Amino acid sequence: MPVLKQIGQRFLKKKPLKGLVVAACMHITKETGALMTTLMAGGARVYLAASNPLSTQPGVVKDLAKYGVTVFHRDYDTDIKRLAGTRPHLIMDDGGDLTWDLTNAPDSWRKNLIGGMEETTTGVVRLRALARGDMLKFPMIAVNDTPTKRLFDNVYGTGQSTMEAIVMATNVLMAGKCVVVAGYGHCGAGVTARAKGMGARVIVTEVDPRKALQAHMNGYEVMTMRRAALEGDVFVTVTGDINVITQEHMMLMKDGAVVANAGHFDVEIDIKNVPAHVTLLAEGRLVNLAAGRGHPPAVMDMSFSNQALCAEWLANQDDTFPFRHPRIYDVPEDIDEYVAREKLKALNICIDTLTDEQRQYLNNFK
Numbered sequence: 145m146p147v148l149k150q151i152g153q154r155f156l157k158k159k160p161l162k163g164l165v166v167a168a169c170m171h172i173t174k175e176t177g178a179l180m181t182t183l184m185a186g187g188a189r190v191y192l193a194a195s196n197p198l199s200t201q202p203g204v205v206k207d208l209a210k211y212g213v214t215v216f217h218r219d220y221d222t223d224i225k226r227l228a229g230t231r232p233h234l235i236m237d238d239g240g241d242l243t244w245d246l247t248n249a250p251d252s253w254r255k256n257l258i259g260g261m262e263e264t265t266t267g268v269v270r271l272r273a274l275a276r277g278d279m280l281k282f283p284m285i286a287v288n289d290t291p292t293k294r295l296f297d298n299v300y301g302t303g304q305s306t307m308e309a310i311v312m313a314t315n316v317l318m319a320g321k322c323v324v325v326a327g328y329g330h331c332g333a334g335v336t337a338r339a340k341g342m343g344a345r346v347i348v349t350e351v352d353p354r355k356a357l358q359a360h361m362n363g364y365e366v367m368t369m370r371r372a373a374l375e376g377d378v379f380v381t382v383t384g385d386i387n388v389i390t391q392e393h394m395m396l397m398k399d400g401a402v403v404a405n406a407g408h409f410d411v412e413i414d415i416k417n418v419p420a421h422v423t424l425l426a427e428g429r430l431v432n433l434a435a436g437r438g439h440p441p442a443v444m445d446m447s448f449s450n451q452a453l454c455a456e457w458l459a460n461q462d463d464t465f466p467f468r469h470p471r472i473y474d475v476p477e478d479i480d481e482y483v484a485r486e487k488l489k490a491l492n493i494c495i496d497t498l499t500d501e502q503r504q505y506l507n508n509f510k
């Protein structure tokens with residue numbers, strides 16, 4: 145994670161987070177460990193709890209404790225409440241549960257809060273629902289939506305780690321199999337591309353007519369889940385919504401069909417009513433972390449560099465900021481561009497620069 149490493153080296157000298165408490169609700173992985181130690185290098189006191197009951201990687205909790213990160217790791221719901229109770233200055237959330245708990249906590253729990261960052265699509269969808277209901281009480285930056293996160297982590301990270309986890313859990317030969325992917329957002333598009341690359345026939349199911357058309361023109365078969373249920377060998381839900389694969393769908397599936405979820409919550413498949421002839425992976429929890437290793441560090445480098453730099457950006461705001469601006473922010477453009485440039489540098493890739501003449505041409509109407 146070279147970009148994050150370099151940010152950590154600067155943090156160590158400049159201490160931009162000195163004296164601040166950061167509460168992070170994230171998947172407890174080695175990559176998250178690198179982010180937590182970066183924040184500590186910046187002078188923060190860091191508390192961490194898991195953002196999903198099955199996504200904690202073995203050994204990481206103990207390792208982080210050695211570095212001085214306080215990790216709450218007894219019970220999912222209680223751990224997040226304890227995080228909210230640390231009276232944080234900054235939060236990092238992945239899925240929105242910490243944001244929800246802090247929103248509903250007594251005012252005194254938010255007395256230090258400057259704002260926070262949200263890592264994932266589901267969390268941003270929930271943030272927007274909070275904002276629509278006029279319930280957003282503090283500023284949150286939608287890290288998920290920034291190009292250096294969404295175009296890489298969501299597409300290549302989810303694509304690779306999901307297919308890798310399914311293969312590791314089942315040892316299914318993907319070549320020649322029929323893989324059904326529900327949802328053609330950035331994550332779903334990543335999963336379809338990897339499944340196709342492994343030689344599978346790929347079917348997409350969608351509810352959004354534009355995404356359905358996009359999947360069609362990218363060469364995938366598009367149909368309803370009811371029809372796809374008859375065709376598929378492996379099913380992956382990546383929609384963020386509930387009851388995408390129902391008991392009725394599963395009753396139609398072939399013997400030995402494999403069903404997995406790559407969305408944030410275990411709500412996409414009717415996990416209580418899986419028939420005996422169908423195999424559900426990872427209890428319907430997000431399969432890439434619960435049955436695999438999560439996204440590779442090379443892609444988390446960009447996501448978590450955005451997180452660290454947004455924490456610094458929030459810490460640099462004045463005391464009145466949270467009260468003046470409890471709304472959802474984009475990652476500042478200069479942060480996103482910096483992450484892309486540093487990543488290219490680390491990859492030893494050079495790009496061209498606009499000439500003055502070209503810039504002028506772009507800036508003129510005529």
Ligand code: ADE
Binds near residue numbers: 437439441444
């Ligand atoms: N989300 C997906 N992959 C992850 C990883 N490796 N670490 C933390 N969060 C993740």
